Amino acid sequence: AQKVTQAQTEISVVEKEDVTLDCVYETRDTTYYLFWYKQPPSGELVFLIRRNSFDEQNEISGRYSWNFQKSTSSFNFTITASQVVDSAVYFCALSFPGYSSASKIIFGSGTRLSIRP
Amino acid sequence: DGGITQSPKYLFRKEGQNVTLSCEQNLNHDAMYWYRQDPGQGLRLIYYSQIVNDFQKGDIAEGYSVSREKKESFPLTVTSAQKNPTAFYLCASSKGGVYNEQFFGPGTRLTVL
Numbered sequence: 001a002q003k004v005t006q007a008q009t010e011i012s013v014v015e016k017e018d019v020t021l022d023c024v025y026e027t028r029d030t031t032y033y034l035f036w037y038k039q040p041p042s043g044e045l046v047f048l049i050r051r052n053s054f055d056e057q058n059e060i061s062g063r064y065s066w067n068f069q070k071s072t073s074s075f076n077f078t079i080t081a082s083q084v085v086d087s088a089v090y091f092c093a094l095s096f097p098g099y100s101s102a103s104k105i106i107f108g109s110g111t112r113l114s115i116r117p
Numbered sequence: 118d119g120g121i122t123q124s125p126k127y128l129f130r131k132e133g134q135n136v137t138l139s140c141e142q143n144l145n146h147d148a149m150y151w152y153r154q155d156p157g158q159g160l161r162l163i164y165y166s167q168i169v170n171d172f173q174k175g176d177i178a179e180g181y182s183v184s185r186e187k188k189e190s191f192p193l194t195v196t197s198a199q200k201n202p203t204a205f206y207l208c209a210s211s212k213g214g215v216y217n218e219q220f221f222g223p224g225t226r227l228t229v230l
Binding site for chain 2: 004009032033035037042043044045046047050052091095096097104105107108109110
Protein backbone atom coordinates (compact mmCIF):
# COMPACT_ATOMS: atom_id res chain seq x y z
CA ALA A 1 0.00 0.00 0.00
CA GLN A 2 1.11 3.55 -0.67
CA LYS A 3 1.50 5.81 2.31
CA VAL A 4 3.13 9.06 3.34
CA THR A 5 3.99 9.71 6.98
CA GLN A 6 4.89 13.07 8.44
CA ALA A 7 5.40 12.20 12.08
CA GLN A 8 6.02 15.77 13.21
CA THR A 9 2.61 17.34 13.70
CA GLU A 10 3.93 20.72 14.85
CA ILE A 11 7.35 22.30 15.09
CA SER A 12 8.18 25.64 16.65
CA VAL A 13 11.61 27.25 16.40
CA VAL A 14 13.10 30.67 16.90
CA GLU A 15 13.91 32.70 13.82
CA LYS A 16 17.29 31.95 12.24
CA GLU A 17 17.38 28.41 13.52
CA ASP A 18 17.66 25.54 11.06
CA VAL A 19 14.73 23.13 10.95
CA THR A 20 14.19 19.77 9.24
CA LEU A 21 10.78 18.40 8.31
CA ASP A 22 10.65 14.63 8.00
CA CYS A 23 8.80 12.63 5.36
CA VAL A 24 8.73 8.84 5.12
CA TYR A 25 6.92 7.08 2.32
CA GLU A 26 5.83 3.58 1.39
CA THR A 27 5.27 2.27 -2.11
CA ARG A 28 5.80 -0.91 -4.09
CA ASP A 29 6.16 0.98 -7.35
CA THR A 30 9.67 1.39 -8.73
CA THR A 31 8.65 4.56 -10.53
CA TYR A 32 7.17 7.27 -8.37
CA TYR A 33 7.45 10.96 -7.65
CA LEU A 34 7.76 12.87 -4.41
CA PHE A 35 6.63 16.43 -3.82
CA TRP A 36 6.73 19.08 -1.15
CA TYR A 37 4.02 21.74 -0.91
CA LYS A 38 3.71 24.75 1.37
CA GLN A 39 0.34 25.91 2.69
CA PRO A 40 0.55 29.43 4.17
CA PRO A 41 -2.28 30.81 6.32
CA SER A 42 -4.08 31.98 3.18
CA GLY A 43 -4.84 28.33 2.44
CA GLU A 44 -3.51 27.91 -1.08
CA LEU A 45 -0.94 25.14 -1.49
CA VAL A 46 2.24 26.17 -3.25
CA PHE A 47 4.46 23.66 -5.05
CA LEU A 48 8.07 23.61 -3.79
CA ILE A 49 9.82 20.65 -5.37
CA ARG A 50 9.43 17.39 -7.27
CA ARG A 51 11.82 14.43 -7.19
CA ASN A 52 11.52 11.21 -9.19
CA SER A 53 12.46 7.82 -7.82
CA PHE A 54 15.51 7.49 -10.05
CA ASP A 55 17.13 10.72 -8.98
CA GLU A 56 18.61 10.64 -5.50
CA GLN A 57 20.60 13.81 -5.82
CA ASN A 58 20.00 16.27 -3.07
CA GLU A 59 18.77 19.68 -4.09
CA ILE A 60 19.33 23.13 -2.70
CA SER A 61 17.31 26.20 -3.52
CA GLY A 62 18.34 29.20 -1.50
CA ARG A 63 17.60 28.45 2.15
CA TYR A 64 15.71 25.28 1.23
CA SER A 65 17.29 21.87 0.75
CA TRP A 66 15.93 18.40 0.25
CA ASN A 67 17.48 15.05 1.12
CA PHE A 68 16.10 12.04 -0.75
CA GLN A 69 17.24 8.61 0.47
CA LYS A 70 15.65 5.54 -1.10
CA SER A 71 17.40 3.26 1.40
CA THR A 72 15.32 4.73 4.20
CA SER A 73 12.33 5.77 2.05
CA SER A 74 12.69 9.33 3.22
CA PHE A 75 12.46 12.72 1.56
CA ASN A 76 13.33 15.29 4.21
CA PHE A 77 13.12 19.05 3.87
CA THR A 78 15.48 21.45 5.63
CA ILE A 79 15.06 25.19 6.01
CA THR A 80 18.28 26.97 6.89
CA ALA A 81 18.20 30.23 8.83
CA SER A 82 14.44 30.13 9.16
CA GLN A 83 12.34 33.27 8.82
CA VAL A 84 8.89 34.20 10.10
CA VAL A 85 7.59 34.01 6.51
CA ASP A 86 8.40 30.31 6.52
CA SER A 87 5.57 29.74 8.98
CA ALA A 88 3.09 27.45 7.25
CA VAL A 89 1.89 23.89 6.99
CA TYR A 90 4.15 21.76 4.83
CA PHE A 91 2.92 18.68 3.02
CA CYS A 92 4.89 15.84 1.56
CA ALA A 93 3.18 13.92 -1.24
CA LEU A 94 3.73 10.74 -3.24
CA SER A 95 2.57 10.24 -6.82
CA PHE A 96 2.54 6.88 -8.56
CA PRO A 97 1.11 5.37 -11.74
CA GLY A 98 -1.61 3.42 -9.96
CA TYR A 99 -3.97 1.10 -11.74
CA SER A 100 -4.96 3.44 -14.54
CA SER A 101 -3.52 6.31 -16.46
CA ALA A 102 -5.04 8.72 -13.99
CA SER A 103 -2.83 10.66 -11.69
CA LYS A 104 -2.72 9.29 -8.19
CA ILE A 105 -1.24 11.34 -5.42
CA ILE A 106 -1.23 10.78 -1.70
CA PHE A 107 -0.56 13.55 0.78
CA GLY A 108 0.90 13.25 4.24
CA SER A 109 -0.96 14.78 7.15
CA GLY A 110 1.29 17.83 7.13
CA THR A 111 3.68 19.52 9.57
CA ARG A 112 2.73 22.88 10.99
CA LEU A 113 5.87 25.01 11.26
CA SER A 114 5.88 28.10 13.43
CA ILE A 115 8.82 30.48 13.36
CA ARG A 116 8.98 32.76 16.41
CA PRO A 117 10.61 36.19 16.08
CA ASP B 118 -2.34 36.18 -14.74
CA GLY B 119 -2.84 32.45 -15.05
CA GLY B 120 -4.21 30.58 -12.12
CA ILE B 121 -7.10 28.87 -10.41
CA THR B 122 -10.05 30.67 -8.89
CA GLN B 123 -12.49 29.27 -6.40
CA SER B 124 -15.60 30.97 -5.23
CA PRO B 125 -16.82 31.79 -2.76
CA LYS B 126 -14.06 31.80 -0.15
CA TYR B 127 -16.54 31.24 2.69
CA LEU B 128 -19.87 29.50 2.33
CA PHE B 129 -22.58 28.82 4.86
CA ARG B 130 -25.45 26.46 4.26
CA LYS B 131 -28.22 24.89 6.24
CA GLU B 132 -28.17 21.17 6.81
CA GLY B 133 -29.96 19.26 4.05
CA GLN B 134 -29.23 21.75 1.29
CA ASN B 135 -27.10 21.00 -1.74
CA VAL B 136 -24.35 23.48 -2.47
CA THR B 137 -22.07 23.93 -5.49
CA LEU B 138 -18.47 25.10 -5.22
CA SER B 139 -16.96 26.79 -8.23
CA CYS B 140 -13.50 26.10 -9.69
CA GLU B 141 -12.11 27.76 -12.80
CA GLN B 142 -8.61 27.56 -14.29
CA ASN B 143 -6.98 29.41 -17.16
CA LEU B 144 -3.76 27.41 -17.20
CA ASN B 145 -4.93 25.23 -20.11
CA HIS B 146 -4.49 22.18 -17.90
CA ASP B 147 -6.15 18.92 -18.85
CA ALA B 148 -6.47 17.49 -15.36
CA MET B 149 -8.46 18.92 -12.46
CA TYR B 150 -8.97 17.71 -8.90
CA TRP B 151 -11.08 18.32 -5.81
CA TYR B 152 -9.69 17.73 -2.33
CA ARG B 153 -11.13 17.98 1.11
CA GLN B 154 -9.01 19.12 4.06
CA ASP B 155 -10.07 18.68 7.67
CA PRO B 156 -8.23 20.25 10.61
CA GLY B 157 -4.92 18.54 11.32
CA GLN B 158 -5.27 16.23 8.37
CA GLY B 159 -3.83 15.98 4.93
CA LEU B 160 -5.71 16.34 1.69
CA ARG B 161 -8.14 13.67 0.65
CA LEU B 162 -9.12 13.27 -2.98
CA ILE B 163 -12.84 13.57 -3.74
CA TYR B 164 -12.98 13.50 -7.55
CA TYR B 165 -10.60 14.05 -10.43
CA SER B 166 -10.91 14.58 -14.15
CA GLN B 167 -8.29 13.92 -16.78
CA ILE B 168 -10.23 15.28 -19.76
CA VAL B 169 -13.47 17.05 -20.55
CA ASN B 170 -16.65 15.00 -20.03
CA ASP B 171 -14.79 12.39 -18.00
CA PHE B 172 -14.16 12.12 -14.28
CA GLN B 173 -13.38 9.47 -11.67
CA LYS B 174 -14.13 9.01 -8.01
CA GLY B 175 -11.38 9.56 -5.54
CA ASP B 176 -11.09 8.17 -2.04
CA ILE B 177 -14.08 9.95 -0.49
CA ALA B 178 -16.58 10.55 -3.31
CA GLU B 179 -19.73 9.58 -1.41
CA GLY B 180 -22.09 12.52 -1.03
CA TYR B 181 -20.37 14.58 -3.73
CA SER B 182 -20.89 15.04 -7.46
CA VAL B 183 -18.96 16.84 -10.22
CA SER B 184 -19.20 17.76 -13.88
CA ARG B 185 -16.57 18.62 -16.49
CA GLU B 186 -18.36 20.19 -19.41
CA LYS B 187 -15.57 22.63 -20.15
CA LYS B 188 -11.81 22.31 -19.85
CA GLU B 189 -11.65 25.38 -17.66
CA SER B 190 -14.35 24.47 -15.18
CA PHE B 191 -14.81 21.68 -12.63
CA PRO B 192 -17.65 22.48 -10.18
CA LEU B 193 -18.22 20.35 -7.10
CA THR B 194 -21.66 19.80 -5.62
CA VAL B 195 -21.88 18.83 -1.97
CA THR B 196 -25.17 17.01 -1.61
CA SER B 197 -27.35 16.44 1.42
CA ALA B 198 -26.10 12.85 1.41
CA GLN B 199 -22.67 13.99 2.63
CA LYS B 200 -22.86 13.33 6.35
CA ASN B 201 -20.18 15.74 7.51
CA PRO B 202 -19.71 18.41 4.84
CA THR B 203 -18.11 21.14 6.97
CA ALA B 204 -14.52 21.35 5.72
CA PHE B 205 -12.02 23.26 3.61
CA TYR B 206 -12.27 22.37 -0.08
CA LEU B 207 -9.36 22.80 -2.46
CA CYS B 208 -9.43 22.62 -6.23
CA ALA B 209 -6.29 21.89 -8.23
CA SER B 210 -5.20 21.40 -11.81
CA SER B 211 -2.20 19.95 -13.60
CA LYS B 212 -0.95 19.07 -17.04
CA GLY B 213 -1.84 15.49 -16.20
CA GLY B 214 0.30 12.46 -15.56
CA VAL B 215 1.87 11.38 -12.29
CA TYR B 216 5.01 13.49 -12.73
CA ASN B 217 3.46 16.93 -12.99
CA GLU B 218 2.88 19.10 -9.97
CA GLN B 219 -0.57 20.37 -9.15
CA PHE B 220 -1.54 24.00 -8.93
CA PHE B 221 -4.04 24.88 -6.25
CA GLY B 222 -6.78 27.43 -5.85
CA PRO B 223 -7.29 29.48 -2.67
CA GLY B 224 -9.93 27.11 -1.34
CA THR B 225 -13.52 27.39 -0.14
CA ARG B 226 -14.38 26.96 3.52
CA LEU B 227 -17.82 25.39 3.77
CA THR B 228 -19.75 25.49 7.03
CA VAL B 229 -23.00 23.63 7.35
CA LEU B 230 -25.19 24.94 10.14
